[in-house]
Amino acid sequence: MRLALDSDVFTDWRYQKPHTMQQIQDYRKRFGRFPRLTAMTVFEARFGFENKIAKSPSVDERLERDRQGMEDLIRLSGVLEIEERTTAIAAYISARLSQSERNRLRADIFIAATSLAHGYGVATRNQRDFELIGQHLPPQRSILHLAIWKP
């Protein structure tokens, strides 16, 4: 199953966690390409830099350099966009979760919905939350494939 990376796994890769690097290398050999990123994962990764830059009094060349590295990585991995069908899946899931779950899982709902809409599974460390999301999927897309990439 083709996979998109959840934000936690993308962060593990950037931190050069050996188990994540191994999983990504194995995936690339099997599929001939790197796992994709969802638009929500990209948003979360970009927010980290923007949030830091917005608080900095002056241009920080280190941040710019590292941000450029991340942007290159994003472009290379390829991004699964949030399309109309993604919003339909996300709305279906959200309506079936409690208010607190909805608030807590807002980003994960969109990561799952985007992956499902594009026919991808999700590589994540966060098994519990994605399994909860997986219990509330629409009948037409009722299975969310999860790859749990933990050490």
Next chain:
Amino acid sequence: MQTVTDTLQPETMASVLTGTVNSSLPEQVQEHKAELVFPVFHYALSAPVVEMFMIADSRQTTVKVAVDEAVTMICELKGKRLNGKDEMEVGFYFENAADRARASFVAATLQCLLWLAGPMKLRIPALGLDLEVEFTAPLEEVNQTMHIRHVAYRLMVIERTFDQKLARSLLFFDADVDRISFVYHAIVDRSFVWPFFQAQFPFPANEQSLDILKGADRPSVRRLNVAHYEADVLGKSLPLGRAIVVIENGVIVNIEEIGRELGRLDGREFPVLIKSLTGTATYEFPDAPRLPETKWGKRIEQFLALDGQLDEAIFQTVNRLAALSLADLSEEEKAEVTARPRFE
């Protein structure tokens, strides 16, 4: 047979690090060889030169090398004067004279070698040419070309196995790649796990079906025999023979309809819609055609042997970007830029 000439890749250009070239051409090109040496990969390739020409005014020499039965590598050498010094640039591109998977695989492999194998040497003794060149990898193109190489090999296996021409284009949709991979696994692995949501299987309304479909409302292992499985790849239907589809946690969707149809016991076929609760099924193809024993030939065997080195090189190149995205930051800053946004 219809053939097309298709430029596979944009030209790959680099400045020559060291090297010499004659200012005139030999009178005939027959029997001259070009040699490409990739020292980091411990690989060298020799292929016949089929054409050479020189445009004196623009200080440009073009050499065409037949690297495989349908692939020509075109090497352009351009002299220029930069900052008062004579410098030389070299560019490579490939022409594919037959849109076959093999040609795509060969061109993509060579292109990836140029990009990923570090400094390389180009020697054409007839031209007095002996150059050392290192290309800068345009990462998106390398990544895409490595994917083309991966899919092209799988298509080569399918084309050879079914003795059919399937490749039409070098760019595939995800769904095409999935179908190519499915048939490749059926030929090579024979048994494999594959995503499965739900599918319709025809059953006759008889006692045997009644037995098989017993407990239809409960999830269980559904083992289904398909007498003739055909898979569609790039618009062609390929027979894979008998298939056994094992669906763990399979449930039947149209239970009411089945109850009605089975009650008739008249032997007529009716559709049974089976869904997997886990989203996967194991496919077994005991009688699928096999890849013929005949070898691919020396060049392809050598290119296949480069898989490990090319895979490692692309992974390390991309992985450096991942590392770079936090490389200059303190531990505290890393935590800050990787924290998930909070909206409450």
